[in-house]
Amino acid sequence: MxxxxxxxxxxxxxxxxxxxxxxxxxxxxxxxxxxxxxxxxxxxxxxxxxxxxxxxxxxxxxxxxxxxxxxxxxxxxxxxxxxxxxxxxxxxxxxxxxxxxxxxxxxxxxxxxxxxxxxxxxxxxxxxxxxxxxxxxxxxxxxxxxxxxxxxxxxxxxxxxxxxxxxxxxxxxxxxxxxAEVGQPYPPQSLPAAKPSPASSSEIDAATALLACAKRPVFYMGGGIGLGGAVEAARDFMARTGIPAVSTLKAMGCAHPDAKNYLGMLGMHGTRAANMAVQDSDLLICCGARFDDRATGKPDSFAPDARIIHMDLDAAEIGKLRNVDAGIAGDLADALARLDPGYLDIDPWRQVCSQRKTEFAFRYDDAPGSGIFAPALLKQLSEAAGDDFIAACDVGQHQMWVAQHCRFSRPEHHLTSAGLGAMGYGLPAGIGAAMERPDAQVITVTGDGSIMMNIQELATARRYSVPVKILLLDNSSLGLVRQWQEYFFDQNFSEIDLYDNPDFAEVARSFGVEAFTIHSRAEVPAAIDRLLSATGPILAHCLIDPRENVWPLVPPGKSNADMMED
Amino acid sequence: MSHTLNIRIADREGALVRLIGLVERRGYEICAMDKSAGDAGIADITMQIAPRGGERRIDVLMRQVARLFDVHAIRQGMPAHIAAGTARPGGFQCRHPQ
Missing domain, CATH: 3.40.50.970 (Thiamin diphosphate (ThDP)-binding fold, Pyr/PP domains)
Structure with a gap:
């Protein structure tokens, strides 16, 4: 009608x-x-x-x-x-x-x-x-x-x-x-927000003087670089100075993964090369990071011989957890561009760092058995998806494996609940990301513990046909807690066994989401292909070895120099 | 060691509880406090605070307070009523006058 x-x-x-x-x-x-x-x-x-x-x-x-x-x-x-x-x-x-x-x-x-x-x-x-x-x-x-x-x-x-x-x-x-009915005309728009103010010249001069005499400097990159639009400035600083660089969990992607002198993530599950460089450094240039305990390990043994330059847009971060020798409060891109020490005589130091990077690089060829080795799967997935893929992580072992084994071209492509460590972040974050960037490969990497914290969002993914790809690494346990119980609580395993998980592929299908399960290493390449070529929401349920752990590991309360290996 | 802070804030809903909460949460006990009803939506707060447990850096706390949207100014100094020579009974000693 x-x-x-x-x-x-x-x-x-x-x-x-x-x-x-x-x-x-x-x-x-x-x-x-x-x-x-x-x-x-x-x-x-x-x-x-x-x-x-x-x-x-x-x-x-x-x-x-x-x-x-x-x-x-x-x-x-x-x-x-x-x-x-x-x-x-x-x-x-x-x-x-x-x-x-x-x-x-x-x-x-x-x-x-x-x-x-x-x-x-x-x-x-x-x-x-x-x-x-x-x-x-x-x-x-x-x-x-x-x-x-x-x-x-x-x-x-x-x-x-x-x-x-x-x-x-x-x-x-x-x-x-x-x-309430509004009794007046809609008010005109207000003025745009002010730009961040530049750091003072005296602060930059003090930092430059420290840099000029450093023999073992390390550039410690944090999330503030991405937030402050300073990624290009940080890359330029690295290229210009050749200072070995490490990044926090939130700063993955600030440096290009193949960048010269880039040593990877520092901290509890950081690379050995990154942690050793920081421990041996005589000058730490902390840029947009906040000396978080997961990055520093035991604070008073963190970079014990280093003087500190701390650059942050937020003046309240400077000196909060570590006294500084030079504090630079202000716009990070501007400050990095102005921080120019000229020629640095640090070739021997670069070589030491570079040798360690090669010596302690992650290996993927020594996993026993025919089961799915999660670090290798993530490396293959990342390489197949390309450096511009976007990962939305949940929280746990898989989150650390993503940081260790995936490649990111931009910090904002690595969506991870870094500070809060909130299980349940991955699926809704993947949905938000895939809606914002419908043309990108957006992959939620989750675990059998984390996905259950917001599994109802499969309905949202289905309703809006969100092109999010979900990689569920299922070890039938709360893996990171289990790992700590194994090493720091005398193997007194308590409430970590998720033996009675539902069949996740069935659950996904009941929400109308395409899903499949794989058990063996031989199935990985086809699974990655299927995941990446799917158009709508899809879930790949991967059963992995429950005994697999995240290495290296700095035990809680210990120095970053005391990294444990498998 | 105790410190005295003079803080000028926008006198609007939630500003005081936000300020007090931050100071407590960042590891300080509020030993004494005074709020003056200011003009034009501005209030002056004087706080005597002491770190709970171990020592903490007062300059870091001051920058954390300063970044609150409601806070217009902060300085370490003398309680306003003492500075004005109108110390009341029970008024506190200022150990670190500017």
């Missing part, structure tokens, strides 16, 4: 303008094109206003997944990801994702519904003080009590989330603020 044109009285054709409409309008104005969320009572006015808007709303099946997907989109785009949930349980389910974004300095704007202002503080239905609960894990947070303030507060949230050291900003929206 053809609908007849209906002419409404003039008053009724005027656009209804409520606080919720202004939420949507402000997001559109700010260039947001996709948001991840889940509806519920207090946020319903926003869902009402979403109908007919330009925003693409992705309905996840758990709010935590909305926050992880928004996080991944933000890491890839450099712009704040947006997630949306209702008050109470919707808001509390976002908290893990907010903490994840905070720990990894990811720009994110989190919109939560709240009970009406008159009920706030009365233990109303689905009321939690998400503002208070999230205080330690947000860059900033705002409760908007006046509908007229919505555009300004949301713009402010984006500006804060994306400027300086990025981070999550929570905007709590009471239902009456969303429902």
């Amino acid at each position: 053809t609908a007849l044109p209906i002419t409404l009285p003039e008053a009724e054709t005027q656009q209804r303008t409520t606080g919720a409409h202004w939420v949507v309008r402000t997001l559109e104005e700010l260039g947001v094109h996709r948001i991840f969320g889940y509806p519920g009572g207090a946020i319903m006015p926003v869902y009402d206003a979403l109908v007919g808007s330009k925003l693409e709303h992705i309905l996840v099946r758990h709010e935590q997944a909305a926050s992880f997907a928004a996080d991944a989109q933000a890491r890839l785009s450099g712009k704040a990801g947006v997630c949306l949930a209702t008050s109470g349980p919707g808001a509390t389910n976002l908290l893990t994702g907010i903490a994840n974004a905070y720990m990894d300095s990811v720009p994110m704007v989190v919109l939560t519904g709240q009970v009406p202002t008159g009920l706030m503080g009365t233990d109303a239905f689905q009321e939690v003080d998400v503002f208070g609960m999230s205080l330690p894990v947000v860059k900033h947070s705002i409760i908007v009590r006046e509908p007229e303030e919505i555009p300004a507060r949301i713009r402010e949230a984006f500006a804060i989330a994306e400027s300086g050291r990025p981070g999550p900003v929570l905007v709590d929206l009471p239902k009456d603020t969303l429902q």
Whole structure:
């Protein structure tokens, strides 16, 4: 039946303008094109206003997944990801994702519904003080009590989330603020955010003087390089100075994987060449890193003979865990370009580092038996997918294997829950990444423990035909915990056995996701082909040896000089 | 060792609890605190704090406070009411005047 044109009285054709409409309008104005969320009572006015808007709303099946997907989109785009949930349980389910974004300095704007202002503080239905609960894990947070303030507060949230050291900003929206009719015209846009300020000349001069007399310098790269748009500057610094370089988990991809003098990841599961270089160094140029304990091992034995240059956009990081000899606070690309020591007489040092890199390179040819050797599988997968592939990792042994054995051409291509170490990140992050970069090879690498933390998101992958490839490394246990129990808890294995996992391929198929299982090394090449050539979501379930461990390993509380090997 | 901090903040919802939470979370005990009701949405906070457990670097805490969006200025110094010569009974000693 053809609908007849209906002419409404003039008053009724005027656009209804409520606080919720202004939420949507402000997001559109700010260039947001996709948001991840889940509806519920207090946020319903926003869902009402979403109908007919330009925003693409992705309905996840758990709010935590909305926050992880928004996080991944933000890491890839450099712009704040947006997630949306209702008050109470919707808001509390976002908290893990907010903490994840905070720990990894990811720009994110989190919109939560709240009970009406008159009920706030009365233990109303689905009321939690998400503002208070999230205080330690947000860059900033705002409760908007006046509908007229919505555009300004949301713009402010984006500006804060994306400027300086990025981070999550929570905007709590009471239902009456969303429902109220707005009694004034929509306000004009505010000014763009200020650029980060350059470091002072005296700081650069002090660092240059230290560099000029160093004999065993090491360039210690952190996540701030990618976040601060300083990847090219870091590569140029490496090429110009020839200083041996190491990277944190978050900085994988800052250096080209084949770059000369690049030694790989440092820290608990870092390469022997990287950790030995840092331990032997007489000058550590820390750039956008924060001396995290997983990178440093026992802090007072970390690089014991090194003077420290610490460069960071966030002045609050300088000197937090290690006293510095020169601190450089400011824009990293600018600071790296200005840090020019001229000729460095460090050839013998480069040779030592280079020899160790060759001597201690990972080997893939000595795995016993015919079972699937996960490190070799990941290396083959990475090589087949090409250096521009995007990995969304979960947390555990597979996460460390990805960092050790995959190649990344850009830091944002390695999506990993580094600071928080949140199991459950991988699948929703892969979904967010594949939606943001539909033409890229996006591979979620997960484990049988991690995938169960957000397995419901297979439904989201199916619903939107997200081209995410899921590699599930199944060792029927919580492998990293088991490894620690084996070595540091006298093999007293406790609650790590996942012998009764479901048949993951069957589970995926029941969600409408293509899936298959492999058991042996001989099946790996065909599995990789099938995974990479699939168009829609697909899951490859790989059964691996439960006794396989991550090597090398710095025992907790030990110096990075005390690396254990198999 | 205790320190006195003078902090100027935007006097808006959540600013004070965010500040107090940060100081506590970063390993300091708040021994005494004073908030003045300022003009035009600005408030001045004076805090006497002491590290809980081991020593911590006060300059790092000050930079962590300074990066809060609500914080306009921070300095280490004398409690405002002592500096103004209006010390109240129970007012605290400032060990590190600027």
